Amino acid sequence: MINARSVVAFGALVVLSSRPATAQREYRNLEAGRPVRVSDATPTERYALDLDLSTLRLERLSLGRYRLQYEPRIAYGILPRTEVSLRIPSFYRERSISPRGGIAGVGIGTEYQLAMEKLARPALAISGEAFIPTGPNALRTSYSVKGLLTKSFVPGRLHLNASYGTFAVRQAATGVLAPPVIDGPCDFVVPETGMSMKAFCGVPNFSQSAAAAAGPPIVTKWRWLAGAGIDKSFALSSVLIAADVVAEKYQGIGRPTDWSGEAGIRKQFTQLLVLDLAAGRRFTGISPAWFATAGSTVTLPFNR
């Protein structure tokens, strides 16, 4: 497994060695997690290559545990109103977990703008992603489709996102399913049963062990996400502030709906560079937590 430190170092190297180019109006182009999870209905412009190579997320979980996630992402405007993207989230977790760090998987996505915004019609887009887990605990590929809506008003913009998709889990012997999310806790109590259990990050390495063939079966479940966000631009300083509320539900595993709220800022520092920061709180769900994110975007023309 690739070490998280080497992934971070590689990302930093790529950012520093990138040829300077524009990030024209990039500060207004919201992507999931940049700075908040709710994004706008505008894909990467045609022939532009967005390099989001330094996206970091730090979470403070219960019992003083911290978790660091690094998620480089590349998006390319391959066709009119159409982007394709690749993201590679990796993680670095508490000491008691093995493996402590590594690449969680590879997400391959696309986004298509169905309609640009006009006076009486919001901008609409649709996106989809296949997420292929990697590493010794990898399960099945998960899929999701998302609708995005953006409506501009004089004071700011409103964004609505809704997604529906799959996730894979192992059926535990007790009949309780472990949650699949990489940012979920490794040790938790199932609310409905009060049962203490470990998630996939702590389970044995099924794919490499003799028990794999006879291990708990993998099943596919459904998940949904709904989010609403607002943003306000300060045009003359090329700064945007944004906030959102997101509800996320992993169905069929006895896990309550996660509610989270975030606020962030995004600034066009130079023609070459956009930086963003955000902080948020997961209020409910299996593991309430504080988190902070930071990232940068460099945009290059890539048309010949």
Place this chain on the structure above:
Amino acid sequence: MSHMKRIALSAIVVFGSTFSAQAQTGPYFEQTYLRASHNWAFHDNYPEANRLFNAFDYGHAILYETLWRQPTASVAELDGKQFGFITNQLLVHPPGVMLDESAIGPEWAKLAPEVLAMFEWAHMLHRQIYDVWADDRIPATEKDARVAEVVSYYKSRPALAFSSKPKDMELMEGQPYSLAFRKKFPKYNGLIWSYHWLQMTLYDALMAGRTRQERQANVSKVVGLFRGMTRAPSTLPAMMPMTPAIAPLFTDRYPEAAIIFDNLHSLHDVVSDILANQVIPRSAKRQTILAAAAHYRDDHTSVTSVSDWRDMANEMGAEKMGGRPSFGTIPADPSKAPNRRQ
């Protein structure tokens, strides 16, 4: 049917219904500039002028936003408040990065996103030609080929590209809505024309210089002249600057691009007139703007000959358009360089 399935089905119906509307707006999408070694040369080598262009984005966007949101906007709003802010603050301390016009004028951006896209695509061409001439690494003998390349890239999107056929004055000044803006808001109109004056004279400033020093001095000169205009509103252009009159070097060398930019600047004025003129009902403004924009894209409406276009510009007189700067070779002693405030 489960609750979630009903939601998913509804979403599919909503999104699917937009495909028919998409057929009309299909060609209007964002596309990045042409990648080239000269990208951002103007930004790097002429930062003062480059920053002024960032400020120009505000001037156009706030104008259209104001006229659309406040159909009865007073003279004090544009010729007073906005003119004062722009000339006393924004142009004095222009932004360091390009501005997002849809953040300045969100309602204008929704009213005619197709036309905003045309403007932005043409502004991109402006910047790319500046880059070619600002890049000292490109030999003079290669400049024309590079300019041809960026013009070709610009024209690759006919839904956005202005015609490279010159249009007669009837298209701009002979319509039911014509002249409304300049009559009501003469100061702000002069400010917009001064933007267009600088955009075009800058080409001659770059092309007239044989060395980097000369180009720097020439650019400083036109920037200084521009700043002088904005400090003394009575010296702002009284007629729409036309490229053959104020930038003859550029016109002679790149007539196609010069025509494109004159058409761009004409449409800027036309949109102002449509928005400012109460003769055009609010419900008809979008369609009127789109129709005008289509005429500036096509190669047959109100087309005149290149020679007539040149003659018309020269007969109108460069003096009323802000003047035709003269560029000399700078002396060896930098202290004898041309006066920036001339």
